[in-house]
Amino acid sequence: MQAAALISACALVLGLCAPGAAATGAAAAPLSRPAVPPGPPAAPDPGLAALGRRLFFDPSLSASGKLACASCHDPRYAYGPPPHKALALGGPHMNRPATRAVPSLRYLERVPPFSVKVTLGDGGVGPAGGLTWDGRAASLREQAMIPLFGPNEMANAGPRQVVAKLRRAAYAAQFRLEFGARVFSRPDEAFADALLALEAFERTPAEFFPYSSKYDAYLRGEAQLTAQEKRGLEVFDSPARGNCANCHLSRSADGSPPLFTDFEFDNIGAPRNPRIPANADPNYYDMGLCGPQRTDLTARKSYCGLFRTPTLRNVAVRDAFFHNGVFGSLRQVVQFYQQRDVLPWQWYPRNADGTIDKVDDLPVALRRNLDIDPPFEGREGGQIGAISDADIDDLIAFMRTLTDGYQPPGPQRAAQPPAKAPPAAGAG
Numbered sequence: 001m002q003a004a005a006l007i008s009a010c011a012l013v014l015g016l017c018a019p020g021a022a023a024t025g026a027a028a029a030p031l032s033r034p035a036v037p038p039g040p041p042a043a044p045d046p047g048l049a050a051l052g053r054r055l056f057f058d059p060s061l062s063a064s065g066k067l068a069c070a071s072c073h074d075p076r077y078a079y080g081p082p083p084h085k086a087l088a089l090g091g092p093h094m095n096r097p098a099t100r101a102v103p104s105l106r107y108l109e110r111v112p113p114f115s116v117k118v119t120l121g122d123g124g125v126g127p128a129g130g131l132t133w134d135g136r137a138a139s140l141r142e143q144a145m146i147p148l149f150g151p152n153e154m155a156n157a158g159p160r161q162v163v164a165k166l167r168r169a170a171y172a173a174q175f176r177l178e179f180g181a182r183v184f185s186r187p188d189e190a191f192a193d194a195l196l197a198l199e200a201f202e203r204t205p206a207e208f209f210p211y212s213s214k215y216d217a218y219l220r221g222e223a224q225l226t227a228q229e230k231r232g233l234e235v236f237d238s239p240a241r242g243n244c245a246n247c248h249l250s251r252s253a254d255g256s257p258p259l260f261t262d263f264e265f266d267n268i269g270a271p272r273n274p275r276i277p278a279n280a281d282p283n284y285y286d287m288g289l290c291g292p293q294r295t296d297l298t299a300r301k302s303y304c305g306l307f308r309t310p311t312l313r314n315v316a317v318r319d320a321f322f323h324n325g326v327f328g329s330l331r332q333v334v335q336f337y338q339q340r341d342v343l344p345w346q347w348y349p350r351n352a353d354g355t356i357d358k359v360d361d362l363p364v365a366l367r368r369n370l371d372i373d374p375p376f377e378g379r380e381g382g383q384i385g386a387i388s389d390a391d392i393d394d395l396i397a398f399m400r401t402l403t404d405g406y407q408p409p410g411p412q413r414a415a416q417p418p419a420k421a422p423p424a425a426g427a428g
C-alpha cells in the first residue's frame with residue numbers, strides 16, 4: 001500500500017497512528033542511540049494477545065480467503081517466510097506478485113520510531129528506525145494495515161470489509177468479550193481494536209523475542225562457541241575484516257541481548273532481482289527510503305537505495321536474503337560482501353559496451369549512495385583482503401548460532417524426549 005493510503009487509513013481510524021507517522025519523520029526531535037528502549041517491553045494483556053493470535057492465523061481476513069499473516073510469516077521459520085515463499089503471491093486471486101522479501105517478525109520489539117534526525121553510529125545525523133524495509137510504519141498496529149489492504153497481499157477494500165469478516169469469524173464472541181458486546185456496531189473502532197490485538201500478539205515474548213539462541217546462551221555464560229563459531233565472531237566484530245558488527249550490532253552497551261541491527265539505513269548495492277515481475281519494467285526501481293512504497297522522502301535523493309539494516313537473528317532459517325530476496329543462501333550473501341567491489345562482474349550484468357552495470361538496481365545518477373565502508377574494498381580488480389574464503393565458512397557458522405531454540409547438548413538432555421514440534425502455520 002502507498003503511504004498516502006496508509007495516512008488516509010490512519011485518518012479513518014482516528015488516533016491510531018502516531019502524529020505525522022508516515023509523513024513527517026523530519027519533524028521529530030533528534031534521537032540518539034540510547035533512545036532505543038534498553039529491554040523488552042512489558043508483556044501484553046494475555047487475553048488480547050490470544051485474540052490477536054486468532055487473527056494472525058485467520059486466512060478468512062484476506063480477499064482470497066487463503067492468505068493469513070502466518071502464511072507469509074510462518075512460526076516454524078521465526079515468523080519469516082517458509083521455503084521458496086519469500087517473494088509471496090497475494091491479492092484476491094492469489095496471483096499478484098510481491099516486490100519485497102518477507103522479513104521475520106522476531107525482535108521488532110525494540111525498533112525505535114522512524115526519524116531522519118537520529119545521531120548515528122558514525123557521529124552523523126540521519127534516518128533510523130521504523131517498521132518495514134523502508135521504515136514507513138511507525139508501530140506494529142499501523143504496520144498491520146499495509147498487508148490487510150495491500151492489493152498484492154490480503155487485498156481488503158477498507159476497514160469495514162475486515163470488520164465484516166471478523167463478525168463472521170469463529171472467534172467473534174472472543175472479540176466481543178474483549179472489546180464489548182456492541183463492538184461490531186462501530187466498525188472503525190472494531191478495526192482499530194483488531195489492530196491492537198494483532199500488535200499484542202506480536203509482542204508476546206515467548207513467540208517473538210525468546211532470546212533462546214546459542215549466542216544468547218553464550219553471552220549468559222551457559223554455552224561455549226566452537227572454535228569455528230568463535231573465529232566467525234572475531235571476523236564479524238573486527239573493523240578491519242568483516243566489520244559486520246558495525247551495522248549488525250553483536251553487543252549492546254547496557255548488556256541487554258543484542259539485536260544485530262543498528263536500525264540505520266544503508267545502500268549495500270543488492271543486485272536487481274529478475275524474479276520480481278515488477279522489475280521487467282526498466283523504469284521501475286524499488287529505492288527504499290525515497291520510494292515508491294514510501295512517499296514522504298522522494299525529494300531526498302541521498303536516501304535512494306537505502307534499506308533498514310535487518311536483524312541477523314534467525315537469518316540461517318531463511319532462503320532469500322536482502323529486501324528483494326535476490327540471494328538464495330547465506331554463502332552467496334557473504335561472498336557478495338567479500339567480492340562486490342573487487343569482482344563486480346560476479347554480481348552485476350554487463351552493459352552493451354562491456355562495462356559492468358554495477359549497482360544495477362538503482363538509476364545511474366543515484367548509485368553514488370552506495371555504502372563503501374569495510375568490508376567493501378573500493379577498487380575493482382584489486383586483491384580480496386578483508387574477508388578470506390575460510391572466513392566465509394566461519395562467518396556462516398557464527399550466524400547459525402543466532403537461531404532460536406538452542407538445546408545445549410548433554411547427557412540429561414539427550415535422555416529427554418525430543419523438543420515439542422512447533423505449531424503449524426494455519427492452525428488456530
Ligand code: HEC
Pocket residue numbers: 056067068069070071072073088089090098100101102103104105108130131132133134140143144147148152153154198293
Ligand atoms: C503476502 C505476504 C504477507 C502477508 C500475508 C503479510 N505480510 Fe507482513 N510483510 C510482508 C512483506 C513482503 C513485508 C516487507 C514489507 C515492506 O518492506 O514494504 C512485511 C513486513 C511486515 C512487518 C514489518 C517487519 C519489519 O521488519 O519491519 C510486520 C510487523 C508485518 N509484516 C506484520 C504482518 C501482519 C500482522 C500481517 C497480517 C495482518 C502480515 N504481516 C501479513 C509480507 C506479508
Ligand code: HEC
Pocket residue numbers: 236242243244245246247248265266267268269270307308309310311312315318320321322323324330333334337371373374375395
Ligand atoms: C554498512 C552497514 C552494514 C555492514 C557493514 C554489513 N551489513 Fe549486512 N546488511 C546491511 C543492510 C542495510 C542490509 C539490507 C540490505 C538490503 O536489503 O538491500 C543487510 C543485510 C544482510 C543480510 C541479509 C539479511 C536478510 O534478512 O535478508 C545478511 C545475512 C547480512 N547483512 C550479513 C552481513 C555480514 C556477514 C556482514 C559482514 C561481512 C555485514 N552484513 C555487514 C547493513 C550492513
